[in-house]
Amino acid sequence: MTAPLPPGLAAAVMVRRDEFVLNVELSAEPGEVIVLLGPNGAGKSTLLEVLAGVLRPDTGRISVAGVLLDDTARRLHVDKARRRVGFVVQDYLLFPHMNVVENVAFGLRARGMRREHAQSHAIAWLERMGLEGFERRKPRELSGGQAQRVALARSLIVDPRLLLLDEPLAALDAGSRPKVRAELRRHLESYPGCTIVVTHDPIEAMLLATRVVVLESGEIVQDGTPSELARHPRTEYVARLVGLNLLRGTASGTVVEVGPHAVVAVAREVSGAVYVAFPPHAVTISTDRPVGSARNVWPGRVTDVEAHGDLVRLTIDGTVPMLADVTPVAVADLGLGPGSDVWASVKASEVTVYPA
Ligand SMILES: Nc1ncnc2c1ncn2[C@@H]1O[C@H](COP(=O)(O)OP(=O)(O)OP(=O)(O)O)[C@@H](O)[C@H]1O
Numbered sequence: 423m424t425a426p427l428p429p430g431l432a433a434a435v436m437v438r439r440d441e442f443v444l445n446v447e448l449s450a451e452p453g454e455v456i457v458l459l460g461p462n463g464a465g466k467s468t469l470l471e472v473l474a475g476v477l478r479p480d481t482g483r484i485s486v487a488g489v490l491l492d493d494t495a496r497r498l499h500v501d502k503a504r505r506r507v508g509f510v511v512q513d514y515l516l517f518p519h520m521n522v523v524e525n526v527a528f529g530l531r532a533r534g535m536r537r538e539h540a541q542s543h544a545i546a547w548l549e550r551m552g553l554e555g556f557e558r559r560k561p562r563e564l565s566g567g568q569a570q571r572v573a574l575a576r577s578l579i580v581d582p583r584l585l586l587l588d589e590p591l592a593a594l595d596a597g598s599r600p601k602v603r604a605e606l607r608r609h610l611e612s613y614p615g616c617t618i619v620v621t622h623d624p625i626e627a628m629l630l631a632t633r634v635v636v637l638e639s640g641e642i643v644q645d646g647t648p649s650e651l652a653r654h655p656r657t658e659y660v661a662r663l664v665g666l667n668l669l670r671g672t673a674s675g676t677v678v679e680v681g682p683h684a685v686v687a688v689a690r691e692v693s694g695a696v697y698v699a700f701p702p703h704a705v706t707i708s709t710d711r712p713v714g715s716a717r718n719v720w721p722g723r724v725t726d727v728e729a730h731g732d733l734v735r736l737t738i739d740g741t742v743p744m745l746a747d748v749t750p751v752a753v754a755d756l757g758l759g760p761g762s763d764v765w766a767s768v769k770a771s772e773v774t775v776y777p778a
Contacts, residue, residue: 427485430454431584431616435482435492437472444468444640450616450633452487452583457631457648458620461659465640466620470586473618474509475502487583487615503532508577508585512592515573516561522548522572523557529580547575552605566594567602574609585610587619591626600776603629625699625774628652628668636660652745653737654728665735667744668699670778678775684741687717687770695778702735704772705746708765709756718742718768724758734758738766 431450436443444465450456458466471477473484475491478499484492486507491500502509516525526544531537548557551571561569570590577585590606591599607630610617621627627634628648636644636657644656652665671680673692679685686698706712712719722740729735733747736758746766748758758764 427488427490429488431473431484431486431618433473433482433484435472435479435484437468437477437479439468442468442640444472446637446640446642448635448642450618452614452616453632455610455617455619455630455632457627457634458618458637459622459627459634459660459663460637464637466637467588468640469637470509470588470618470620473584474507474586475500475505476509489583506581506583508580508582510573510577510585510587510590512589516569516576518561521558521560522553522564525561525572526576526579528576533580543579544575547579548572551575551609565598567598570594570602571605574606578609578613583615585613585615585617587617589620589622591621591623604777606630624663624666625668625697625776627663628666628699629697653726665702665745665747666699667702667705668697669742670695670697672696673775676770680742682741684720686742686768686773688773688775689770690775692775692777696775697778699774699776700744700768700772702745702747703733704768705744705748706767707736707746707748707752707756707758708767709762711765712767714767717770718773720766722764722766724760724762724764727753727759736764738764740766742766 430452434447436445446469460466472479479492479494481494490498491505523541523544526547527540530540530543545557548554553571556568591603594602603626619630631648634648634651635642638659644651644660651660669680671678673694673696675691676688677685678688678696678698688698720740720742722738724736725739726737727734734750734753736746736748738744738746
């Protein structure tokens with residue numbers, strides 16, 4: 423007897439594209455949001471295309487929600503149109519000649535649902551996405567954020583068990599990104615299936631992911647929670663990308679309260695629930711309380727010291743826990759090691775702040 427297939431995603435595939443080889447084993451539980459990171463050409467889009475059924479694996483197996491979608495040993499391949507997999511690509515690929523309702527209803531129509539029925543489902547989804555009033559517009563009459571929501575509604579309406587998002591926010595301008603990102607996060611929180619999101623943006627990764635998987639040269643080089651990755655990056659690429667201090671707090675004016683007696687000063691006025699982020703290299707470490715111009719000065723204790731490329735990454739515990747990258751010379755001069763009491767300072771201008 424064969425073991426039952428898992429309720430989430432289970433994939434072990436090898437795909438060749440000319441010289442490039444993707445060789446990946448990946449599984450995910452329902453409800454997990456995996457952010458897939460990796461340098462250009464690492465194979466992220468290739469992996470999504472294989473999972474979506476756009477590409478066939480050379481060898482391997484893929485199952486989603488207990489259903490086998492590919493099994494090369496048995497010559498089994500479920501066509502992309504018949505997979506319960508939603509795939510949202512970077513440029514949305516909305517049908518330009520169809521209006522918004524028709525775009526969203528498309529998947530249901532393709533499955534044979536009657537037109538009126540499919541459209542009333544689509545209208546309900548548009549309402550859920552905050553898009554009422556846009557039903558009859560054509561894709562070219564939408565903003566980037568609206569088009570992104572239409573694309574998401576179009577994928578979710580067919581109740582996929584796996585949702586694949588290839589750089590879902592890349593087409594948005596910097597101004598609308600934080601808001602759409604927060605919306606996307608809310609949608610993903612209530613989505614019961616597995617999600618895989620490809621992004622190049624570390625903030626997006628840290629905000630959306632319950633788990634981060636890093637792909638380099640067609641192989642998974644690291645897999646863990648965002649904070650595990652930030653604390654113990656295993657490659658230069660990971661270190662550069664996700665080595666980010668990220669805190670959640672409540673803002674008022676230019677001050678964000680991130681914990682009891684812990685505040686972070688930021689350079690612009692904000693209010694309400696926010697995230698604040700700053701890179702480890704923006705942190706200055708001293709053993710005496712500094713008297714400079716930095717508005718953020720926190721006491722802490724070094725708990726971990728790790729070589730990290732040309733620098734040394736310190737894990738600091740205190741009112742504001744953080745990672746700090748310092749030079750080996752500074753470590754030697756200040757005599758730093760686990761247990762050292764230090765002052766960490768960060769300029770307000772180095773802190774990024776955005777809505778939670
Ligand atoms: N249609 C194709 N035919 C042959 N090779 C391809 C094709 N598409 C991509 N490749 C190759 O496959 C490799 C992985 O590409 P892929 O697009 O999956 O990477 P990626 O991680 O998504 O990169 P990026 O971040 O630049 O989008 C690259 O070496 C690329 O040249």
